[in-house]
Amino acid sequence: MANTDGTATDSTTVAALQAALTEVLKKDLPELTPETRLFGDLALDSTSVIELLMALEDTLGLVVDPDELTPDVFETVGALTAYIDGCLDAAEPAH
């Protein structure tokens, strides 16, 4: 979900991430902070990554390049939202 000026805000991304994680993990989540660890705190596992990407691509309209992904991207909520925002910015045409 991008704003009218074409850039996603952090809060939009975090909300989309919260919805995607809730769906993938099938449980209510605590409030996410940038420091929340996806594997350590939320118990995401490696088999769920593709589902998480499927959900994020659909809701945010981004396309992740799997060759660019590194495990660090999934370390914390902050790392993943920064990566997503980077993808959304890169997808915007230059003004």
Next chain:
Amino acid sequence: MAAAHHPAPAGGFTARLKTALVGDPTARFVYLNNFEVERVWGQGEPRLPGTGLSFSSATVNRIEEVGVLLADEHDAVVLKDAVDPGYAAYLRALGAAEGRHLTVDRNDPGRSVTLDALDSPRLLAALRELADGRTHLMPLGISADEERLAEAAGLPLAGPSAAICKQVNGKVFSRELIDAAGLTQVPGTVCRTLAELRAALAEHPPAPGSPVVVKESLGVSGRGMVVLEDAQRAERLLRMLARRTAEDGPVQVVVERWIDKRADLNYQFVVGRDGTVGFETVKTALTENGVHRGHLFPPALRPEQVEELRGAAEVIGKELAAAGYFGLVGVDALLAADDTLYPCLEINARFNMATYQNRIAERLVPAGSCALATTFDLKPGRPYSFDELRAALGGLLLDRADGDRADGDREPRGVLINNFATLNATVLADGKPYGRLYAICVGDDEADVRRTRDRAQTLLTEMVATP
């Protein structure tokens, strides 16, 4: 299994393996335990997005230490790092690890043992010195990396070419093999293009309570897959792939109905160089969401079910031999909730965790007892020594082959640690508190070994809570 308390007889697992693969039960094997060889087989193949990530590579790359349990006295094992001295002494006292250990020059936690070995002039020189015409490199599975290492070490591989291994390890290959052989097959299909996947998901639509699983042909076990629980998720997957490839673009997956199970099973057999098939073991495989968590043996199967699996092994083994493969084969099977036995969900033409239990089980899991091969996921804040673990487990540690029970029962009982390096691998690599121990709990029956496991989990969790 009368040999439980004695060195393996000439007819033990390793002697059978050597006879089948190189024609000499006393040949020397240099074991190279390259876990996740599928990563190399899968390079350059079409993937499902995000499945190629490795989140615990430092730990996974140290599972290779489990290979010390296969080595007979004259064998050798290539290791990424030296075995903890206390752990080495423990295994030696049990007669569980008798071979020579050869370590790489520099352990790079992010690299496979094979890549470390290729970058190790000192190790390669030591391996070349072993070449005597009856010494063979015995990897977990053979990819192009192991072919390069065999050449650099001047040792022949105890197996076929990487190209053959890659071919027969594909899930597309095994599905087509099972179809052609007429064995009971899980409903599903193979897909080589996006259009074929679209058609397969239309033919086998997922619905709530009736999921469908899409597996990469050469995905890492339990990881290169996605379970689709409803039509919306199927559409999502198709949209995700359509953003990346055309309808006739390459996809290499199998689509299968998710079968409600009574038990996952894993059986092993050896296909000899002459095409003969030797059945080894069948165990209950413990899985969560398709991810391997351990084994329980003996499995709760009726004799005719075991016979059916033995028959399937013969059929599959003959087909693998016809494709040029010889070596160890592990097959995942499934006993459905409705009692249907599906004898092949997946062929792994390589060693698997069960293989590394074979030699030690001949010594320490006597007939009439029960074994639970399991993992303990722990959060160590610092590296721990094996001696600390020994103190933490106390009498629960299986540390005597002849047992020590006061009631006069001399059978071995307790927790046998079969991989220690994975406890500290990630802490040592990057300071993160994720560790794993592999163990085999030996006891009287399933309830007994599960109690033992629970007690050990408590004691180990307390251990890593001590600063």
